[in-house]
Amino acid sequence: MSASYHSIALFDLDHTLLPIDSDHEWGRFLVRLGVVDGAYYEQQNERFYNDYKAGKLDIYGFLKFALKPLASHPKQTLDAWHQQFMSEVIEPQIRAESISLIQKHQDLGDLCCVVTATNSFVTRPICERFGISHLIATEPEMTADNQLIAFTGNVFGEPNFREGKVRHVEAWLARHHLSWESLEKSCFYSDSMNDLPLLEKVHTPIATNPDNRLRQLATDRNWQILELFNQ
Secondary structure, eight states: OTOOOOOOEOOOOOOOOOOOSSHHHHHHHHHTTTOOOOOHHHHHHHHHHHHHHTOOOHHHHHHHHHHHHHTSSOOOHHHHHHHHHHHIGGGGGOOHHHHHHHHHHHHTEEEEEEEEEHHHHHHHHHHHHHOOHHHHEEEEEEEEEEEEEEEEEEEEESSSHHHHHHHHHHHHHTTOOOTTTTOEEEEEESSGGGHHHHHTTTEEEEESOOOOOHHHHHHHHHHHEEEEOOO
């Protein structure tokens, strides 16, 4: 990657490119598989999801909950489950509107990247399905014991959440010899008020399928509001 890129297009994933929350749906999928304590896990999954929507999520508490199943099963088994998850849950939610939006930016020569708080185990195959090779996500910690790769159940580094998204994007830009100052254009598509720090950082914030709080803020600030899905 070189500094030949002059424009970037950043995309949140859940309720932005997807009309669902992949993190939440992965939890529900594990309940349906019967590999977690169903009643307890579903209750906690809903509680954290509602906290996120309300803007009061304890991100470390959530990650301790969400990453535990990754440490409880071999990665080969997890990968097989994720293939099933992609087929049964994600693929039916891939919308032509999202594909077209991404393609528009790629045709313009923009450097495209998904920037999501959801962990990379869940999101990388989804990102690849959208044809985007760059992903900035919350990273689960991994270990290699006797060449066997496994998740520890812990988060690696800072979660990619709120202000953390800004720091991770800036580190990603630096790795590619780019900076906010070197870019002619930058845009970020997001549905959530949780993403306000990064929305305020780019040249063009685009409230996409926005929640009520972000919709009001976007209206007040005269930001573009994009209703991506025809539902």
